Amino acid sequence: MYFKLCVLAGSSKGNSIFLRIDEDRFLIDAGISNRRIEKQLKELKEPNLSEFTGILITHEHTDHIQGLKTIVKKYQPKCWLTFDTYQKVRPKTGPIDTEFIEVAEAFIIGEVHFLPFEIPHDAVDPVAYVITKGKLRIGVILDCGQTSTYLLDGFRDLDVLIIEANHSFDQLLGSSYSYALKNRILSSSGHLSNWHTADFILATKPKLVIITHISENNNTPEIALSEIEERIDFDSKSYKPYFVIVPSKGRGAIISHSEMDE
Numbered sequence: 001m002y003f004k005l006c007v008l009a010g011s012s013k014g015n016s017i018f019l020r021i022d023e024d025r026f027l028i029d030a031g032i033s034n035r036r037i038e039k040q041l042k043e044l045k046e047p048n049l050s051e052f053t054g055i056l057i058t059h060e061h062t063d064h065i066q067g068l069k070t071i072v073k074k075y076q077p078k079c080w081l082t083f084d085t086y087q088k089v090r091p092k093t094g095p096i097d098t099e100f101i102e103v104a105e106a107f108i109i110g111e112v113h114f115l116p117f118e119i120p121h122d123a124v125d126p127v128a129y130v131i132t133k134g135k136l137r138i139g140v141i142l143d144c145g146q147t148s149t150y151l152l153d154g155f156r157d158l159d160v161l162i163i164e165a166n167h168s169f170d171q172l173l174g175s176s177y178s179y180a181l182k183n184r185i186l187s188s189s190g191h192l193s194n195w196h197t198a199d200f201i202l203a204t205k206p207k208l209v210i211i212t213h214i215s216e217n218n219n220t221p222e223i224a225l226s227e228i229e230e231r232i233d234f235d236s237k238s239y240k241p242y243f244v245i246v247p248s249k250g251r252g253a254i255i256s257h258s259e260m261d262e
């Protein structure tokens with residue numbers, strides 16, 4: 001099985017993930033411009049979006065859909081999202097060729113299985129995904145206020161976990177953000193801190209972890225990695241995942257099947 005994955009962008013300014021499993025190609029979120037996506041797909045030596053199997057949308061926040069209007073106009077792709085999310089997205093994009101999904105109801109696109117999970121975040125119906133084909137298991141949790149045993153149970157034994165590590169708790173508390181904004185980010189419908197993310201990684205033990213959606217104001221890739229590794233080391237000497245950190249500008253590393261075997 002051939003497998004290729006790249007976080008094209010991962011920050012509060014824009015998020016989009018490219019995933020290819022054999023000949024099925026997917027975009028998860030389209031929170032950067034179509035032009036940027038086109039450029040990156042060229043760099044990845046992949047065809048344009050008209051040859052994609054589908055686009056999946058996790059939730060309606062601008063940093064996850066702002067490229068979608070142009071993409072829909074140019075390529076008319078089929079998009080998978082919940083009914084409530086579509087109601088929020090449609091006024092910004094116009095009509096989309098849509099397949100509605102529901103949390104906890106698995107579906108298949110091409111030859112790839114998707115299981116959407118309900119997650120707490122201040123959007124109308126946000127989802128996380130476990131994506132599988134054969135033995136390959138990939139999990140995607142972007143914006144998420146808190147994890148739960150429901151998520152832990154579903155996300156065990158992953159080959160790859162893509163997860164946000166939004167903020168360093170100490171940095172956010174000491175930041176110049178308003179009290180209300182700090183509360184929103186820290187709340188159960190806000191974002192995961194480095195420590196939350198570390199706890200989730202430790203509980204689910206994925207082989208490879210891709211850290212994304214790192215705040216530009218209250219975190220850095222270096223701090224995120226050191227806080228996560230410190231916390232994991234503190235609790236476990238035997239588990240050592242491989243980490244890929246997505247920079248706040250530019251794309252993450254390209255992960256392919258041969259690298260997964262290492």
Ligand SMILES: [Zn+2]
Pocket residue numbers: 011012015061063064142143213
């Ligand atoms: Zn976001």
Ligand SMILES: [Zn+2]
Pocket residue numbers: 059061121123143
């Ligand atoms: Zn969001």
